[in-house]
Amino acid sequence: xxxxxxxxxxxxxxxxxxxxxxxxxxxxxxxxxxxxxxxxxxxxxxxxxxxxxxxxxxxxxxxxxxxxxxxxxxxxxxxxxxxxxxxxxxxxxxxxxxxxxxxxxxxxxxxxxxxxxxxxxxxxxxxxxxxxxxxxxxxxxxxxxxxxxxxxxxxxxxxxxxxxxxxxxxxxxxxxxxxxxxxxxxxxxxxxxxxxxxxxxxxxxxxxxxxxxxxxxxxxxxxx
Amino acid sequence: xxxxxxxxxxxxxxxxxxxxxxxxxxxxxxxxxxxxxxxxxxxxxxxxxxxxxxxxxxxxxxxxxxxxxxxxxxxxxxxxxxxxxxxxxxxxxxxxxxxxxxxxxxxxxxxxxxxxxxxxxxxxxxxxxxxxxxxxxxxxxxxxxxxxxxxxxxxxxxxxxxxxxxxxxxxxxxxxxxxxxxxxxxxxxxxxxxxxxxxxxxxxxxxxxxxxxxxxxxxxxxxxxxxxxxxxxxxxxxxxxxxxxxxxxxxxxxxxxxxxxxxxxxxxxxxxxxxxxxxxxxxxxxxxxxxxxxxxxxxxxxxxxxxxxxxxxxxxxxxxxxxxxxxxxxxxxxxxxxxxxxxxxxxxxxxxxxxxxxxxxxxxxxxxxxxxxxx
Numbered sequence: 001x002x003x004x005x006x007x008x009x010x011x012x013x014x015x016x017x018x019x020x021x022x023x024x025x026x027x028x029x030x031x032x033x034x035x036x037x038x039x040x041x042x043x044x045x046x047x048x049x050x051x052x053x054x055x056x057x058x059x060x061x062x063x064x065x066x067x068x069x070x071x072x073x074x075x076x077x078x079x080x081x082x083x084x085x086x087x088x089x090x091x092x093x094x095x096x097x098x099x100x101x102x103x104x105x106x107x108x109x110x111x112x113x114x115x116x117x118x119x120x121x122x123x124x125x126x127x128x129x130x131x132x133x134x135x136x137x138x139x140x141x142x143x144x145x146x147x148x149x150x151x152x153x154x155x156x157x158x159x160x161x162x163x164x165x166x167x168x169x170x171x172x173x174x175x176x177x178x179x180x181x182x183x184x185x186x187x188x189x190x191x192x193x194x195x196x197x198x199x200x201x202x203x204x205x206x207x208x209x210x211x212x213x214x215x216x217x218x219x220x221x222x223x224x
Numbered sequence: 225x226x227x228x229x230x231x232x233x234x235x236x237x238x239x240x241x242x243x244x245x246x247x248x249x250x251x252x253x254x255x256x257x258x259x260x261x262x263x264x265x266x267x268x269x270x271x272x273x274x275x276x277x278x279x280x281x282x283x284x285x286x287x288x289x290x291x292x293x294x295x296x297x298x299x300x301x302x303x304x305x306x307x308x309x310x311x312x313x314x315x316x317x318x319x320x321x322x323x324x325x326x327x328x329x330x331x332x333x334x335x336x337x338x339x340x341x342x343x344x345x346x347x348x349x350x351x352x353x354x355x356x357x358x359x360x361x362x363x364x365x366x367x368x369x370x371x372x373x374x375x376x377x378x379x380x381x382x383x384x385x386x387x388x389x390x391x392x393x394x395x396x397x398x399x400x401x402x403x404x405x406x407x408x409x410x411x412x413x414x415x416x417x418x419x420x421x422x423x424x425x426x427x428x429x430x431x432x433x434x435x436x437x438x439x440x441x442x443x444x445x446x447x448x449x450x451x452x453x454x455x456x457x458x459x460x461x462x463x464x465x466x467x468x469x470x471x472x473x474x475x476x477x478x479x480x481x482x483x484x485x486x487x488x489x490x491x492x493x494x495x496x497x498x499x500x501x502x503x504x505x506x507x508x509x510x511x512x513x514x515x516x517x518x519x520x521x522x523x524x525x526x527x528x529x530x531x532x533x534x535x536x537x538x539x540x541x542x543x544x545x546x547x548x549x550x551x552x553x554x555x556x557x558x559x560x561x562x563x564x565x566x567x568x569x570x571x572x573x574x575x576x577x578x579x580x581x582x583x584x585x586x587x588x589x590x591x592x593x594x595x596x597x598x599x
Contacts, residue, residue, distance in 0.1 A: 057508060057592040083510020090596065094505045096230055108509035155509065 004161055006195050007054060009033035012063035014049055016220075023049040023220030024060065033162070035187055037194045038206035041215035047199045050169055050215060054197060055086045055165045068162045077091045083111045087156030087194075089166040093148040095140040095155075101127065102136040112159060126154035130184060139215070146177035153184060157192065164189065166198040170205060182208060228519075232495070237390040239491040240531040241576055247535025247568050248542060253473040254564030255543045257466055269547025271310070272346035273426035274435035275440060281497045294450075298425055299553050301442055303433035308341030309414050309422035312404075316382035333404035334383060336412030340532050342394075344426045345401055352392030354379040357408045363388040366402035367395045381405070403500050427447075427452075477571050481578065484571075486530070490567025492524050496587045504595025513588040520587045525573060525582025532572030536565065 007029065014024040023046045031037055041047045052058045053066055056078040065072045068085040075081060087108075089213060095104045105123035114122070127133045130150040132143075140148055149169060156164055166185060170178030189196040198209065206212045214221040230236045262523045277298060279288045295309035313334045331578045337345065339357050347364075353364035363383075365375060370393045375381060379390045388407065396402055413419045440450040496503065506516060 053592050055508065057596070077512070079507070079510050079512045080508075082508060086508075086510075088505075088508045090505075092501075094501060094596070096502050096505070098228065107506065107511075111510045111512060111515065159510070 001122075005030045006033040006068055007197075008064070008066045009053075010064045010219055012050075012053060012060045012065055012125055014046075014053065014058070014060045024053070027063070027218070027220060029213070029214070030091060031195060031197065033064065035194050035211065036186065036209045038050065038209035038212045039199045039203070039215055040203070040206050040212055041221075045215045047215045049218075051165050051167055051199050055171060056081050068072065077097040083108060085162050086124040087147070087159070087164045089152050089156050089164060089169045091171040092167040093140070093145075093152040095148055095151055097139070097141050100141070101132065101138050101140055103150050104140060104151055105158055107152070107153060108159045122158055123154070127151070129157075129188065130154045141180075145173050145179075146180055147161060149173065149177075149181050150184060153181070153188065157194070159186060160192075161194065163195040163197060164195065164221045168201065171201070178205070181209050184209055225567045229491075229495070229530075232498075235491055235494065236527060238356055239487050239527060240505070240534055242487040243480070243484035243528055243531035243572065244535035244538055246477075246484050246575075247532050247572060248478050248539035249535050250473060250480060250571060251539025251568050252543045252546075253469065253476065254567060255539070255558040255560050257469050257473065258559035258561040258564060260466055260469075261463070261559075265281040273306075273344040273428040274455050275427035275428055275429065275439045275442065275452050276455070277425040278423070280449060280451050289418055289423055290425075290450075292420045292422050295422060295425055298427060298442060301427075301438065301445070303429050303438040303441070304427055306341070306344065306428045306432075308337055308344040308426045309409065309419060310345070310419055310426060311336040311409060311423055313412065313416055325490040328343050333400075334412060335401075335404050335406045336409040338409050341426075342406065344405075344428055346396040346398050347394045347401070347406070348395045350392035352390070355406070355408050355553055358410050361386065361388050361411075362391045363405050363407040364394050365390055365391040365405040366596070367393055368402040369405055379417075384413060391410075392413045477567070481571060481575050484531070485579040488524055488528060488575055489582055491527065492520060492580055492583035494584070495523070496520060496583045499587075500590065500595045500598040503590050504592050504598065507590070507592035508596065517584045517588040519585035521577065521580040524584070525576035528572040528576035529569070529581070531575075532569050536568050537571070539568075546597055550577070 008028050010031040012024050012027040012029075013022070015022050026044075027046075027050060029050075030156065033102060037190050039047045040153060049058070053060055053065055053072070056067070056075075060073065067081070070081050070085070072078065072081070095101075096107070099107075102120070102123050106119045109119045109122070124136060127136050130149055130153055132147060132154070135143060136149065140151060141198050143151065149172075153169075156166075164185070168195075169185065173181060182205060185196060185198070188194070196209075198205075200206050277294075279290045286419050289311070292309050295307050298304060299307045313336075335345075339354050342348075342350075342354060350364055352364070354364055363381060365373075365381070370390075372374065373381070375393075377390055377392060381388045381390060383405075394402075394406075409422070413421060427438070427442070429435050435456065436455045439454045442452045443451060503516060540560060547558055
């Protein structure tokens, strides 16, 4: 792995349903540190599976995958890797409804050795960065869709990950709110110099990236 | 973790009620056995006699009387400090012959004893004054009798057609005595045609003597005549019965654990099921399986500990109500011991762990991608 590449994938294969469905059929991919990548493709093409592989939410059967210097095929407990290197932003914000906005942002830090005052300080700093500091004590159910997604972004960044994985982060939002979220992601990406990999359906969203990957039938078709 | 178990209020409440009823049963039974135990223990209290001597085949019944001279005989036995002869008449038997006061009472004992020997039956203090020996109309009554008959110092009580004046009310701490009355031995002997007779003899041993040994000596010297039992023996016998109640209470505890455990498993599985996505998110942000296991287990324990508190309060209230309205003769009081409390919390904790373990394990083993996809 060269120092520049934060993600290196070779011939990655993943099947579901006892081999009947080939979700990934030999993916080769290199992503440089600090890059903003969009992954496009039709439903069922394997783009979300690819994202899950990078985020170590699932394991591949064959091939190699190294992320942030860690061999994901060989590492047994991947929770620490997820905690330290990856920040997820889902289509559905997936906030925990009975915790406050602040507590939701603090959740990823429970697995680290960060002290509680520092947890609070970091979470508030990020909530300020996404413009929601004044809603820190509110319940997420009281927020709008866009606001919730901003909380989810703050949560994704709180452990200073090297990579943000966003799975259709604007999919559940109207286009205006979606733009706000995209601009926020883009600006945080450049400000924090974090690698951003985003799965999307929409070409105009994908256009914002440095590079667009097209996934079809579990393979990368071409990149532009 | 504290808030999570109560997200679904109805379900949490139902689960808590289920466990709380089990805990309440444990507490109520514990309080009753605790109360019986403490009244048993008080028969062994300092100052009172250690050995009870009766005629063979009879205990405390008016038919089994023996000669009063035995009281002095026994006092000369090696190791004996003091003896007291007591004539005990069951008021139930004799009131039918004409007593007007006790006919309705039932199961109430009239004892005759030398007033200087009251300490031997555990009566160390009397509210009022004690009776004088040989006087024909003075009596002291146990606090239970006083409560049941609504008598105070100065009240009159009719026994075998003779009017007695209550000079004092005593509390011996032994519920058998507290449901009886004491008067002068000679008065009762004359009144019941038992002159020179006693029902049983209380024997107090020397401080350095062994009660069991003295008891054996008394028994061995008059093998066909007397039977001697130490208070320890009696207490042991009562404790054996209490042991059975205790076993029953453990069986109920076990049942509570099983029923409560199933309820907790159900509640927690539903809770995990509903929060599948959330658990997926926690995994995605790097929570270890162990932490998720701990979280669900912790929630389950929070649920059962709340149930323990509710159950303990419920149990105490239930016992208080039963004792206040249904057990009118207050022969003993329910006692809440530390043991009972610890047992209640112990059972709750166990139910929490047993019931939470499987749902917690399932939650910790969820595949993150599937959990996140869960609708």
